[in-house]
Amino acid sequence: MGDKGFPALRLTLCFLFFIVTLHLVHGDLSYSFPEEMKTQSVIGNIAKDLGLDLRTLSARKARADSEGTRKRYCDINLSTGDLITSERIDRESLCGKKPSCVLKVDLVLENPLELHRVSLHIQDVNDNSPKFKKDLIEMEISESADKGNRFSLEQARDADIGQNAVQRYNLEKNEYFILAADNKAELVLENTLDREKQKELNLLLTALDGGSPQRSGTVVIHVTVLDANDNAPVFSQAVYKASLPENSAPDTIVINVNATDADEGVNGDVTYDFGHVSDDYINVYSIDPKAGQIRTTGVIDFEEMNSFEIIVEAKDGLGLTSYAKVMIDITDVNDNAPVIYLKSLTNPIPENVSPGTEVGIINVQDRDSEITDRSAALFSKMFLLNWFPLLKTIILW
Missing domain, CATH: 2.60.40.60 (Cadherins)
Known part of the structure; x- marks a missing residue:
């Protein structure tokens, strides 16, 4: 031949x-x-x-x-x-x-x-414990705040899923605050604050998962009592949704979030930041602290992660905070070629092998x-x- x-x-x-x-x-x-x-x-x-x-x-x-x-x-x-x-x-x-x-x-x-x-x-x-973004949460609340006012807190994050993830919260007993519900990180003012009586207080919040054995994480809430700041920022939406193709170039605008504060001056000056997110998210997205504009900063790969859920916080000048959720769906593009894996015999094939002999799998x-x-x-x-x-x-x- x-x-x-x-x-x-x-x-x-x-x-x-x-x-x-x-x-x-x-x-x-x-x-x-x-x-x-x-x-x-x-x-x-x-x-x-x-x-x-x-x-x-x-x-x-x-x-x-x-x-x-x-x-x-x-x-x-x-x-x-x-x-x-x-x-x-x-x-x-x-x-x-x-x-x-x-x-x-x-x-x-x-x-x-x-x-x-x-x-x-x-x-x-259940090999991961609930974790808060920081060890200390700083809050400033006016003594004029009414009983029943609610103050949102950043939720704890647990890398586990299902029952092994965060199931409930527990607030150490105190004179002024209770939790809105045991499964929600939201404070409710039960008794009126009096700055002249107590201008600062510390609250211990514990997040617990549902695993066995149960794991937990804690954060200290430091409350400074102020004379005025009656309104927390309010987001225009509780949930923002966006769609983004994979391989989008860095600095691509994903979505704008917006929160307004009824107060004036420093009390109504709203800044934005991400809540407790993993390092992988921080390396992919950024948020403008003044404009609330979310942009891409890194490589987005549909095959690695096809959706993102980010908590965004809006804080006014004296520390009152609100939270909203941003859900980003990543759309696939055909950026991967098919890969062929060949499974063959480990021994050499003799030249006189009979027709029909199995020699490999594709x-x-x-x-x-x-x-x-x-x-x-x-x-x-x-x-x-x-x-x-x-x-x-x-x-x-």
Whole structure:
């Protein structure tokens, strides 16, 4: 065969690999286990669940590959058939606040070549405590404030989800304030303040989660009693919503928030800031303290995070504060090419190998959204159908 025959041979082998994939990718396995298990902890028994004895598992060189990540989170103990953890698995670093956290692993067997997709459902454990943005909250409240007036506080943040996240608040018993509700960080003035009697007071606020064992975080509220400042800033909306395409250039305007204060002078001078947000948010967005304009400052990647929820605070000159929520939905753009993963035999292929011998599996993945992924899959099927008559001729030859 001359040099001109080699490209045709390579093309034929590629399509043969693709056809083999249709027959050798088997059903999924699924396991559920808690995060933060010790290394070498057993997730499940691969041999039992696939109906293989241990000698077969070892002879077929079973291995576990984690696609799309540099870390190897699990491995197979060929002596027992157990799928075991190979390093610490932290749900929060993998999935953040997503309600479902699934890690995909490929189980590969050789002789003949098989591929099983394994879904690892990582359950949340209560390994994070509620935290406030600061250790001290400074407030200034007029002695003319009426009984029943409410004062919003910044809520605590907990990296855990569901029942393990913040469930309620507790305010240390005092003469002047109570909580509006045990699940809301909002003070209610129960008794009138008297600056001449007490011009300063400290309140201890505790945030508690619902985990077992229960975790908590505290903040001290320092209240300075003033002679006047009767109104807190009021946002034009309780919730602001915006949509932003991924890969937006830095300094792109996302949305404007606006709060007004009925007081005059320094009492009505409103400034804006973010509430308690993670460092990832701070590196992506900024807010103009005077204008309330939110802009992008970093790279926005739909595949990393497809939505943001930011608490914005408006504070007047003497410290009365109100809060609003900004919800930003990130729209996907087709910025990822499909990636082809090839699973092949570890031993060289002899030149006299019989036709029909399994030599490899092609696994195609695309990190973009489902619509783009389906389009790529449809194109692959159409491309295969267009070439199938030629392949059939080559295979028969």
